Amino acid sequence: MDPVRDGDPRRIGPYRLIGQLGSGGMGRVFLGRSRGGRAVAVKVVHAELAGDAEFRRRFAAEVEAARRVGGFYTAEVIDADADADPPWLATAYIPGPSLAEAVTGHGPLPSAAVRVLGAGLAEGLAAIHSTGLIHRDLTHRNVILADDGPRVIDFGIAKALDTVHLSTRVIGTPGFMSPEQARAGQIGPESDVFSLGCVLAYAATGTGPFGGGRADLVVYRVVHEEPDLGGVPADLAPLLRACLAKSPADRPRLDDVLDRLETPDAAATRWLPPDITAMITDRRTAIRTLTRPGDPGPPKPPARAPEPPGPSARHAGEAERPAAASEHDGGAATAAATLALLCLPGLLAMVFQAAALLLDPGPPVWLMLANVMVGVAEAVVLATGALLLFRRHAAGRWMIAVTGGAVALHGMSASMQYLLTGGRLTLETPVSVLIFVIAPLTALAAAGAMLMALLPSTGRWCLRRSRAEGPARQALGQRGGAMP
Known part of the structure; x- marks a missing residue:
């Protein structure tokens, strides 16, 4: 603040x-x-x-x-x-973080918490719809997490902005608006159900079901492509897929959503992970101090140049602070990068051995030359992929996944090549140790790197490397849902 x-x-x-x-x-x-x-x-x-x-x-x-x-x-x-x-x-005032702040700082919510979140949001939307209002901008930033359940904020008033922006832009947030809203068409309560599906997918995976990138590309996916629910728990995926139907008539009613998300009383009592509960406690304590009668309030800030207003409204519960990079999923990513680097000594040894055999009249020259070229390429790509993955670039993840599989095949085939070109099954020479010990170990490390890189947690690690929600996730222009 x-x-x-x-x-x-x-x-x-x-x-x-x-x-x-x-x-x-x-x-x-x-x-x-x-x-x-x-x-x-x-x-x-x-x-x-x-x-x-x-x-x-x-x-x-x-x-x-x-x-x-x-x-x-x-x-x-x-x-x-x-x-x-x-x-x-x-x-x-709700003394808690927004869903966006919580997920950015501590990773996706567990399945049980997502169910409590969805049931609470569905009940909140039902209360809004009962008065004839439609939220129109339900996003991960317009959901506040309190210790007794979520709160929907910024409802209804987005419609007032239509009076000044009706002919110039769509009111809403790319990646969370419904297809009919993206087309600037007539919207009803079903549009909020679509947005609810987007919010719950974000809570369960750490990213929206229509990805990121330029706002116009995200809107295109919302209108024309199917949602990506690959990381959503199996017990939630069918409901979210129904909420994200392109046609409003195919989406479930809020009563149906509540029936499918109803949880035991015990699950809703302490529904948030401990790290997020601690955020709520800290915020409640700080605000209690600031609002104590007679408290003079925060000190006057030092003089500085005025800052332009940001494009996205935050609720009172969402204090401005740098987005914390989550370490929740870093173990698998670190293991993938480390295993990729461990492959390099074995790969280089195989390259040097193949190069030495180029002058040997026994093995085919073309085969040894191919081994040299493939081994060098694999070493370069694995090293580059590891460095990129340590920096949370998704490109590094896929470089390790693809090249790790190739190195595993290369290492396991080395013994067959050796035997077919006249070698003997023994460990008496340095070459045989390389072929029958070092090459298989390199193959195992490469296979492990590939599997770790393919884990969904590694993908989430890459996706959250700069999730302060920059321009790619801003509204078309400025958001309209700043008020309830």
Whole structure:
């Protein structure tokens, strides 16, 4: 959380502002304190939107609808003033990380936690839909993880942005919007069901079901290609595939989703892994200190150049901090790179032996020359792949996977070549030791490197090397769902 700066408001309505939590397409988000010391998220509309009369009208209507949303799994709208200059909205503060922050910092959630997450989000969406609202921007950043279950935030108000952006862009987040939303078509509750499937796939695997890259390419996959659910647990994959159907009519209703995700009471009591529970505890303690009556709030920051507002709005529970690189899946990736490097001495020994035999009249020259060229190429590719994998580049993973298989075949075939060219089955000479001991060991190391590189955990390790959610995952323009 950043302190309030010179030029920032110090009070909005009855709430004293004690910190800045984020900024997005609709406005800025502050941590506020009520007169009784209660923490709230105060969302202040950007000045350029506040000057649009139609936006103000729609904003007021959507706020009134959002006030009627109840249920356990949404952030309650506490207060608002659509006529103020600028307009503002106050919601309950949830002392927990967003799903994006939790997964980035600690890896995908276990299957049982994903089921609790899905059931809570489905119940929250049902409460939103019961008032006639549609969320329109349910993403991994608009889900807050609390110790008693998830919370849906930023619902409904995205529609108000249509008054100023209807003809210029789609409101939503690539990779989480439905096909009909991506086409700027008519959307209904089924669109939120599609987004729910995307969020749960992200929670289970650490990446969205339509991959990353340029926003237009992600949107193309959403509209035209099938989702990638390869890393989703088997007990969840059929439900998520149904939620991600291209046709809205083929998606399940929220009641059906709840029936299929219902879990025993014990599973929902302590539903999050310990590392994420610790994040919630730390955040609750820090906010309790800041909102204590009489507390002067955070110190005034040193003078510095103003920073432009970021393109993505964060909820009050999502403090700005560098994304922590997860080590959760690093064991398999490190093993793959290490085994690849262990193959190099054996490969080089095989290359030198084949080169020495080029002058021997016995073995065919073409066969020894091929061994030299193949061995050198394999050593170079394995070394490069290991270095790239240590740096979490997915290219290194596939270089090791493909070349590891080739080296395994090369090492195991060396003894057959040796016997076919007149060699004897013995360990009495350095050449026979190389052929019958070193080459098989090299083959085993290469096979192990290949298997470790192909593990899904190695893929997740590569995918999270820079998951601070940069431009490839930003909305088409700026996000519209900054307010509930």
